[in-house]
Structures are given as C-alpha cells and as structure tokens.
Amino acid sequence: MTRPLLLRGGRVIDPGRGLDEVLDVLLADGVVARIGRDLEAPEGADVRDAGGLVVAPGLIDVHVHLREPGGEHKETIATGARAAAAGGFTAVCAMPNTDPPVDDPAAVGFVRAAGARAGGARVYPTGAVSIGQAGERLAEIGEMVAAGAVAITDDGRPVSDAGLMRLALEYSRTFGIPVASHCEEKALSRGGSMNEGIVSTRLGLTGIPNAAEDVMIARDLILAELTGGRLHVQHVSTARGVAMIREARARGVAVTAEATPHHLTLTDEAVDGYDTNAKMNPPLRTAADVEAVRAGFADGTLDVLATDHAPHHYDEKEQAFDDAPFGIVGLETAFGLCMTELVEKGVLTLPELIRRMSTNPARAFGLPGGTLAEGTIADVSVLDPSAAWTVDPARFYSKSRNTPFAGRKLRGRAALTIVGGVVVYDVAAPPPRQPALERRHA
C-alpha cells in the first residue's frame, strides 16, 4: 500500500466539473480520496506544498510512437513512458505502427505489460485497423480490445481503401472505441517531404498539398456519418480540415480531432535551411493554416491536444532532407509550448488547455481519469505554469532528440506527475537520465 499523498494549497483545475479553486487534494488507495479546504493529513501521509502550482487531472497524450518492438534504438516503451511523465503526462496511447505492427492480442498484451513495468506514465496500447497495417483485411479488433487496446488506427500507413475504412468504422461500434485516422491521400502526397508552396518551390523539395489531407478528412467524415462510428481525426494541419470538422460536428457526426503543439506554433518557414527536425507528416503549413488550427483549438473544434511524439535516432535525421524520416519528439515540450504560445498569448485559458490535454482525450478514447472527481484513479499532474526554462534536448528523458524547439525559452512545466497515487516524476528530485546520444563534430 502506497502512502497517502496530500497536495496542499494548489490551484485545483478540473475543467469537466468547472472547478478552479485553491484547495487541498488527498490521494489515497490509488484514487482521489477527498478535495477540500484544510484537509487533515492522514497518518503517515506524504504532504506536498502545491502553493503557486496547478493541480490538474493527469494529462493524456492519445498519439505517441514508442517504437517498441522493432525501433528500440529510437525509443522504448520504458523511455517513452518516462519522457511522458517528465512532460507532465500520466497516460499515453502508443500507436501500433511498430515492427512488427500491433495487430493481434499478443502484441497488445506485450505493449501493455512493458508499459506497466516502465514506471512512468500509463501506456495504453492501440491496435491496427488492418492485418499488418496492409490496408486489406480488418485485424482482430474485438480480441485486441479484450487484450487492452483502447482504439484502432493505421497511423503511419493510413487506410487508403474507403471500403475498408467503412468496415472499420462500422465494426468498431460494437466495442465503443474510436477509429483514429491519419488523414492522407497517398496519391496526392507521394514523394513529398514538406508543405507544397513557395517554400518548397524555393528549396526544391517535393510538396505535400493541403488537399492530400483535406480529401481524406472529407472522406472519413462522410464515412463516420454513414456508419455512426466514432472517428478521431489525428493531427489536423489545414484550415479547410478544421472547417470541415467544425461543420460535421455541428451536423452531429461523432468526431473528435487533434491539434499538435507544432502545428499550433510553426509554419513551413521552419524548414528553411533544410532542418530535418522540421520534417513531419502532416507537414508544417502556412501562417493561414496555423491561424485556423489555433482558432479551431480555441473554439474546441480540435478538442484534443496530442503530440504525435515521433522519436528518431540522430543518424536517421542527420541526412539530406528527402532521406530523413518524418516526425519529431513532443512529450517533454508540449505543456511548456502551449502555456507560452497559447495561454500566455491569450488564445485560450489554462483551464481550457487542461480540458484539451486531459478531460477531452480521456473522453475521446474512453480512458479512466480526465477528472479529479472523488473516487477516480489518482492520476494527477501538478504543473508549474510560470517556471521559466530553456529546451535542452540533451536533458530529455526520451532516447531521441529530434525537436525543432531546441533553445526555445518557455514558461510552464511539470512539477509532479502522479500515476495511481504514486509520484513518477518530481522536478525537485528528477530520476536519472540516459546519457545523451549525440554526434560530436570536430
């Protein structure tokens, strides 16, 4: 039995219940035991002063790549779970595009077991839509859900066959899980490595037009409406994509959607100089798209913040732009970027940010947590909204360092990450880091 934990005098924000007050929070027996004023510390309790800090339901990232099995040189489930904890996340959803892909109950069980051993954030597996993510036949969705999968997705290898996508949205209804879709029409994006526009023209790189994303978002929204399935649109990057999701939700389509920290803060200008840490899919778009993604995030059209944490080894990123893989790490910079670039700049309030980082992702994926209601699991993020720090990839817990935000000065970071009532990250007593893997130049 773990010691009870009393968080004293923090600003307790629970967006699902409209709570935003300075209160004490008592965690005991793995659940939120009591919230109130001047709570008495039980015998043997660990009492922490949360004055000046924010006490929130645990942050949840529904879109991370932990690379295990098959890509352990980039990340493992253990390092990814610890990176998540250091970023203030109490739970993450691991994408199934590993090698081999997570497309059967045994693989789901492996991810779950490795996550439970990691000692960081909770790791929820997701399963592939199709066997081998080959886009041909449905994987054993029911078996995977029984083994612990919380969603299905062919992220990284999007479902190109509209008929298969229809079947996935229909079949998944039995299990009440969402189908998470990386919306990309490969026939329009093939060969592309960045946003199509004046920057790609200048740099001589093959562009990926907004249309490659938009036509797939349109298709999936129409199929969600047809089937009544739960569609979760991943990492929306285009203005038209935001508009179509807004319109579909108003019509009653069951759709949730992600915004990523990088699509909220960077444009394709970041690629200038061929920075492979600005190469991701979907690509960074134009200022008009960033504006629309921000507006959609602010008004709740994009109701979930997700990082698409995509670690890559430095050997893979230190190549010509065309040859480098897509993706950046995001777990350890997400909260700070959102505080600095969105909350401090008035795009949305801190409670609304927490809603999109905890309440909404828990609801979208049917996960425990997302609230501090008494009796729910004691997954709590204690955040220091005003802590100033500078992004130093050498200090990441992730195995990989591929971020375009190195050197960025941010305000806001995790102070204490609590999973099931147990402190898994404490900024005052941080767990040891892995030595940085970096090439030394002469």
Added chain:
Amino acid sequence: MPSAPYLGKDLVGLEELDADQIRGILDTAEPFKEISERAIKKVPVLRGKTIVNLFFEPSTRTRISFEFAEKRLSADTVNVAASGSSVQKGETLVDTARNLEAMRIDMVVIRHGSSGAARFLGERIPSNVINAGDGRHEHPTQALLDMLTIRDHLGRLEGVRVCIVGDVLHSRVARSNIWGLTKLGAEVAVCGPPTLLPAGVEELGVRVFTRVEEAIEWAEVLNVLRLQLERMHAGYIPSLREYNRVFGITRERVERAPRDLLILHPGPMNRGVEIDSDVADGEHSVILDQVTNGVAVRMAVLYLLAGGAPDKAEVAKHGVE
C-alpha cells in the same frame, strides 16, 4: 589575398548571393576566358590545392567542365562517382563528409540527387563546397554561364526578357536562373505545362506562361530545359510527341517570333522533344557558347572561393601574386 572571401566559404546557390557578387563572378570570368584559347592552357592560380569532384548523380558535361576549369588553374583533382564508391555500400552523406574532412581536401564540387545536399556538406566540413546541382534546388554555375552567355550576346542583362521553358518543377537550372537573372534586373518568365510548374512560382517574381506561343511573343531569350523521359512515365505529360507539338521550340515557332530570339539549352538535349534540331543547330542558338563559357565561369568561382578578388583576376592568371 583578402581576408574576407568574396563569396564566403561555399557556393550553394544564387539565392544567397547579392547582385554585386553575381556581377563580380561574371566579370571575373572574362579574363579567364582567354586561358582556354591558349596553346598551353594552364595557369598556376590553384597550384597545390586539392579538389574532389564528388558526383552522386551521373554527369558528363558539368563534371568535365569543372575538371577542365580545375586543371587549367593547376589544381590537383580527384573524381569520385557514386557508382563503385562507398556510397553504394550504404555510406551516409555525413560519413562521406567526415572522411573528406579527414583527408584535408581544399575544395569539394558536389552533385547530388537531394535538394540541400551541398549545403549539408558545407555545414559539416571546413573545405570550400561548390554546388554542381542538388536535387531540384540549385545549379548555380549553370545559371552563371547562362547569364554570361546572354550578356556576351546582348551586351546587358538588365531589362532583358528571358523565358525559361519546360519542366520548371524539377529543374535546379530554372531556380538558379530565376534568382540570378532577377537579381541582375532581367525580366524573367517561366513557361510549361501546368503539371510541370512549381507551386507559387510567381512569388519568386516571375511571369508565368502556359502557352509557348505567348512566351515567344514576349521573350528575347529562351532557355529551353531538358524534358526527361521519366516525366512521361510519371504521367506529368501524356507523351513526348504531344509535348513537342504543344511546347517544343520548333523552327516554325522561332520564325514567327516578333524579334530575333537567343536560344539557350543547358544540355543534354533531347532533339525533337523540347527543341528541334534545326533550332538547336540554327543561327539563334548559342548552346555551344554556353559550354565554352562554362569553363570560364567555373574557373572564376574556384578562384574567388580560394580567396581571390574580381579586380585581381587579370594579374592572378599570369601567376603574379
């Protein structure tokens, strides 16, 4: 030699240069032209310098042109072609760079299929790096020799109307020409099937034609790009025959032009596709002058990157420091 190099360490593209630097290269090429006309085509400008010509893509014309330029300036040169090199054994560009660095090479001329490769190399080694074509990005010495050829024939670049015709989307020659010509005050247009024009190209300050007749009506100079057979296989155009019919530079079209045209082509030509033989071999063509100027322009670039100055070129080539 001056302490601040005239062009900086590398020549990656014309986007990074200002008008004076570009003009300086063209002016420096003038005195170097004469060396190639001598019986003994050698001056000691780069004596003792080692240069690697690192070609990850096949090239005959550009590689030979660089090699002649280097040899006529007395540099020691080594050619590395991708086939048979360690590159084919899976060595990464960064490891290639580190090996070159370890061998203390003075200059590297690189041709690579990926946009940004020359800059990538230049950021990682202390040697001077010259871009001999990187993906679809830039091919600065080609544009410089095109500009020198236009200037030789028309006596100016300012206000000259140049239309680049063909597969602009995949063309590094087009991009370098657009930067160089617009910086020196020429008016630039591009013309081609819309499937082969890059997104937002007009934002680079160029006019866009999708009918070659309109381009010819407007232009004084046509720079005709090579149309690669792969573009037909990839579906950008239905057939080479149709391309020739709709966009080919034919004698009939050239004769209907309202003024005498100057016709350039960076080579190698597909006769009967983007350009007809009677145009390529006709009185408007300056295609072989381009080749001659290529050696002089590359000598100028090598000399300037090695620390030379445009106003010292005439003296330097006589071996008097």
